[in-house]
Amino acid sequence: MSFKQAGMTLLCVLLICTGQILFKLGSSKLSLAGGLIESARSFLNPWIISALFLYAGTTILWILVLSFTPLSLAYPLNSLAFIIVPLLGSFFLNEAFTMKTLIGGLVIIIGVCISTI
Numbered sequence: 488m489s490f491k492q493a494g495m496t497l498l499c500v501l502l503i504c505t506g507q508i509l510f511k512l513g514s515s516k517l518s519l520a521g522g523l524i525e526s527a528r529s530f531l532n533p534w535i536i537s538a539l540f541l542y543a544g545t546t547i548l549w550i551l552v553l554s555f556t557p558l559s560l561a562y563p564l565n566s567l568a569f570i571i572v573p574l575l576g577s578f579f580l581n582e583a584f585t586m587k588t589l590i591g592g593l594v595i596i597i598g599v600c601i602s603t604i
Contacts, residue, residue, distance in 0.1 A: 492556040496564045499552060502545040504571040508579055509538035559603045566599040 488496075513534030519526050552561055569592040577584035 488556070488560045492552070492560065493564070495548065495552045496556060496561045497567075499545055499549045500565055500567050500571065502541055502548070503565075504568050504575055506538045506541045506545065507568070507572045508575050509534050509541065511576065511580060513538060563596070563600045563603050566596045569595045 513530075513532050513536075516532040516534065517526075517529045519529075570589065573582070573584050573588045573592065576582040
């Protein structure tokens with residue numbers, strides 16, 4: 488895998504992980520009390536809107552990455568999100584990051600790597 492392929496793939500992973508944190512922040516602003524309109528409006532909070540735009544841009548970047556990188560090389564890097572998202576959640580949201588989380592994420596990453604070899 489070239490430096491360009493790895494760099495762009497890792498950028499996609501980091502952007503998707505950031506989107507997950509934005510979705511989590513936005514979910515704390517949801518209100519399902521009240522009518523359908525009020526509930527739908529709560530989904531239009533800045534965190535969720537930001538995450539959706541980030542996901543849209545990242546999807547375009549991911550398609551570009553896949554145009555010159557085999558999926559068997561790009562996708563294993565995508566599994567890094569199973570470690571990065573909990574780490575970001577720990578740092579920004581004060582969520583627990585335990586040894587079980589780390590080991591579980593590593594098992595997923597190893598499994599994805601094995602399945603693509």
